[in-house]
Amino acid sequence: MKKCKNYILYTLIIAVMLLGFSIDVSAASGSNPPISDGMYKVVSMVNNSYVWDINGGSTANGANLQLYKDNGSNAQKFIFTRSSDGYYTITNVNSNKVIDCDNAGKANGTNIKQYESNNSDAQKWQIKSVGNGYYTLICKCNGKAADVYDGKAANGTNIHMYQTNGTAAQKFKLEKTNIADGTYKVVSGINSKYVWDIAGGSTSDEANLQLYEDNNTNAQKFKFTKNSDGHYTITNVNSGKVIDCDNAGSANGTNIKQYSSNNSSAQRWEVRSAGNGYYTLICKCNGKAADAYDGKAANGTNIHMYKTNGTNAQKFRLIATSAVASNPTTSSTVAANGQQIINRLDEMISGSYGNGIYKINTRYKGPLANEECKGFAKQVFKICFGVTPGSTKGKPNNYLLNSVNGISQIGKVTSMNSANIKNLFSKAHPGDFVQMRRSHGGSHSAIVYTVSSTGVTFYEANLDGNNGIVKRTYTWANLCDKNAAMSVYTSNSYVLK
Numbered sequence: 001m002k003k004c005k006n007y008i009l010y011t012l013i014i015a016v017m018l019l020g021f022s023i024d025v026s027a028a029s030g031s032n033p034p035i036s037d038g039m040y041k042v043v044s045m046v047n048n049s050y051v052w053d054i055n056g057g058s059t060a061n062g063a064n065l066q067l068y069k070d071n072g073s074n075a076q077k078f079i080f081t082r083s084s085d086g087y088y089t090i091t092n093v094n095s096n097k098v099i100d101c102d103n104a105g106k107a108n109g110t111n112i113k114q115y116e117s118n119n120s121d122a123q124k125w126q127i128k129s130v131g132n133g134y135y136t137l138i139c140k141c142n143g144k145a146a147d148v149y150d151g152k153a154a155n156g157t158n159i160h161m162y163q164t165n166g167t168a169a170q171k172f173k174l175e176k177t178n179i180a181d182g183t184y185k186v187v188s189g190i191n192s193k194y195v196w197d198i199a200g201g202s203t204s205d206e207a208n209l210q211l212y213e214d215n216n217t218n219a220q221k222f223k224f225t226k227n228s229d230g231h232y233t234i235t236n237v238n239s240g241k242v243i244d245c246d247n248a249g250s251a252n253g254t255n256i257k258q259y260s261s262n263n264s265s266a267q268r269w270e271v272r273s274a275g276n277g278y279y280t281l282i283c284k285c286n287g288k289a290a291d292a293y294d295g296k297a298a299n300g301t302n303i304h305m306y307k308t309n310g311t312n313a314q315k316f317r318l319i320a321t322s323a324v325a326s327n328p329t330t331s332s333t334v335a336a337n338g339q340q341i342i343n344r345l346d347e348m349i350s351g352s353y354g355n356g357i358y359k360i361n362t363r364y365k366g367p368l369a370n371e372e373c374k375g376f377a378k379q380v381f382k383i384c385f386g387v388t389p390g391s392t393k394g395k396p397n398n399y400l401l402n403s404v405n406g407i408s409q410i411g412k413v414t415s416m417n418s419a420n421i422k423n424l425f426s427k428a429h430p431g432d433f434v435q436m437r438r439s440h441g442g443s444h445s446a447i448v449y450t451v452s453s454t455g456v457t458f459y460e461a462n463l464d465g466n467n468g469i470v471k472r473t474y475t476w477a478n479l480c481d482k483n484a485a486m487s488v489y490t491s492n493s494y495v496l497k
Helices: 002-029 332-350 369-385 418-425 476-482
Strands: 038-044 050-054 065-069 078-082 088-092 098-101 112-115 125-131 134-139 145-148 159-162 172-176 182-188 194-198 209-213 222-226 232-236 242-245 256-259 269-275 278-283 289-292 303-306 316-320 407-413 433-438 443-451 455-461 469-475 483-491
Touching (some): 065 112, 112 159, 256 303, 332 443, 332 455, 369 433, 369 443, 369 455
Antiparallel strands (some): 038 078, 098 112, 125 134, 145 159, 182 222, 242 256, 278 289, 289 303, 407 483
């Protein structure tokens, strides 16, 4: 009888252990998710005025997760996306990087950072309800909780891993939020190389909204502004015109264009989470979604209205960005500065500046001459603007420069045709730095002298292989024939030094 009782006791113990295990698993993989996919602020129980924040609004791998006073920025907004195993990926809206337990560490005090998505257990989080609307966030890689260092809320307080202890330092509210007002690229869910674009960089009413390969021009950047009704107005940075459902049409296939702001419902857009960091943009006037025609991403693919269907044709990422420098044809200040730059270039070309070192039809022997065409172009840019362009990135990306403070990329072209190149140089200024990857695989650097409707004139060196200095004009077709890719960089201040 005693043996029977012991057997029953052991059986009950094992059953309880198994039940406990099943409850633990269900916390991650149960059929009732603790939260729905979406964008959230992560609010500390220690002090509700403080939220999760990426240090300095950084977009870099390794940037630290911290507490900071709520300021409504995208550095404090996170997209929670539930996987089939019940764990969540947490993506920062500003950087598009994922919250990550450093090196999958298991020790108390292991840091938490952002890092590019790699689908590891260090980037998977259990969202565990702890009552009163609060949650504890537990990393799959170590079973430890995100924890406010020393249980104190202040700007810069670190968030790290710590064994679960039920304190306020490990409890957070997840408050649904929206994207912050700001400037974004709208990136296609079909192919991330393609973004929303105003056809031809037009500034006119009725100009078409389309997909186009990302070239970083202002025709591909849009300012999102939230209205009191919760909908957004979407304004193209280049034209100042608003994204508009044509004639407030309700039929599938109704076109989307840009138009002067009129505050109508045809110009109001709901930004609805579609999961995994994507959004569907739905027009207030008809309840239909912005849709890439035929579900294809290519230069010129039309964006029109279509009933919501959950396909990638209706999913877009919103990547925070900033406007590039103004074109001298649209800014009187920059135009005046552009003429000063041309005057300086003319002095160099004629030999009256720099003791003839930069005179055309001579061999360049000045500073950085050992870098040939690149050294010449870097030195000319420095003389004009007081800052030296960076080195080129490794092959095959030798048409791009490493970033340097004070210099911004205007745009780039990797699909070489006359229309793309003309569009790129329509944004260029006299004195801008051009970096090219040649069709034969080498690279070349040059300085923009002037741009016309048919081509561009470069001030450059070493076309002869002997550092000879020339001023030469190219048609758009010429540039297509000679190059496989190119990018253009400008001075942020665009003021002659």
